[in-house]
Amino acid sequence: MLLEKYKIEEFNQAGLAEHKRRFDFAASYVKNIDEVLQKLIDFQVAIPSWALGTGGTRFGRFAGGGEPRSLEEKIEDVGLLHQLNRSSGAISLHIPWDIPQNPAAIKALAAQHGLKFDAVNSNTFQDQPDQKLSYKFGSMQHVDKAVRKQAVDHNIEVIRHGIELGSESLTVWLSDGSSFPGQLNFRKAFQNTLESLQEVYAALPDNWKMFVEYKAFEPNFYSMSVGDWGQSYLYASKLGEKAYTLVDLGHHLPNANIEQIVSLLLMEGKLGGFHFNDSKYGDDDLTVGSVKPYQLFLIFNELVEGMDARGMNHATDLGWMIDASHNVKDPLEDLLQSVEAIMIAYTQALLVDRKALAEAQQANDVVRCQEILQTAARTDVRAIVAEARLRSGGALQTLQAFRQLELRKALIGERGLKAVSTGL
Ligand code: RM4
Ligand code: MN
Ligand code: MN
Helix, strand or coil: CCCCHHHHHHHHHHHHHHHHHHHHHHHCCCCCHHHHHHHHHHCCCEEEHHHCCCCEECCEECCCCCCCCCHHHHHHHHHHHHHHHCCCCEEEEECCCCCCCCHHHHHHHHHHCCCEEEEEECCCCCCCCCCCCCCCCCCCCCCCHHHHHHHHHHHHHHHHHHHHHCCCEEEEECCCEECCCCCCCHHHHHHHHHHHHHHHHHCCCCCCEEEEECCCCCCCCCEECCCCHHHHHHHHHHHCCCEEEEEECCCCCCCCCHHHHHHHHHHCCCEEEEEECECCCCCCCECCCCCCHHHHHHHHHHHHHHHHHCCCCCCCCCEEEECCCCCCCCHHHHHHHHHHHHHHHHHHHHCCCHHHHHHHHHCCCHHHHHHHHHHHHCCCCHHHHHHHHHHCCCCCCHHHHHHHCCHHHHHHHHHCCCCCCCCC
8 A cells, every 4th residue: 555645745734833843942952963864864674574463472362454464565564654754664574474476576566665675584483384394492403404404495595585585684583492401412502503504604695694683582491592692693703704693672681781782792893783672571572662762772872882983884784673573552553653762762872972971981970971871862852853754755753644544444444354464
């Protein structure tokens, strides 16, 4: 479903005077406002193809209406988000949940919506109906070489799909690990995983990156074979310069200092990408910024500081993706909220007075350090984010536009109430 442009313009027209007042006020605090606006316009966050339907828990799933029934409809949904916010210009596919049957047509459809293909994701954490060997006891770590080979072949197949679509990165998340003490020889599991990853790495095109995503627990609850950033870093270092660590915000033990992890990985040139979400306990996959918005700001603060220190391009040098699941919200509304939260945190991080912070740190002025960070974090930057959207043709307020234009109703009209999507 493509939204007629005039509808967004009409929506914006009604709020324009109020917006201008708010923007002028917010901009008066920012020295380099045009530079900030340009950075916001350039910044794009990929939407996961598996998060466009209502997710569930292992206890149940309560589907909404009008969910995308095919990859084509998922692309249309991301296109709709992108029309509203102009910051969701990419989709990340999970294989085999979303196999492009006709890649040329899929690519053309995405281009029509102004979308690119971000990282492709492999799946060796589930058994597929036609699969020969089971991943019950792991995939790349498996004691049986034949299972490991099957997992490697699948990843190479995923790379092939990605090449056809113009993706330039592969994300590998492994559920491998053990549920009970004694089940695994940790060293052998590591070596098997490394060898398997090396075989996949060898199949990467030159311009591709490989992201090794870690997670502390689940589905294995005693050990995970890529359980933390140290292990991911070890694999990525041994693999080579095209391999990086991917940080998913929900994949840490409680109270982990994610901003410090980000800072050090950046320093080593080994941070590759991000999966944004929020959590209270673990891999909750909640709306970005819904529980700990200050932590999100602190992470962006390190991202901006660390990327600038290495002269990196904020928009293109890391893979920015959302990884979420929505049990009780409309997935599209949830994703609009998530992207908004990311843009707000990014803007606030751009406002940090870095020179003053460095001076305060040098002087051990702990109080002033806190003041500098919180001054930025407490600035209401919503009108700045809205202005960037306005300048690139999006809606002043995305969620309000989605509701006022009754877009879910239109999707239900097209797809029906019982349409259920593949994915999480
Ligand atoms: C995992 C991890 C991966 C995602 C799967 C569906 O917990 O976050 O990135 O692909 O879930
Ligand atoms: Mn993830
Ligand atoms: Mn996860």
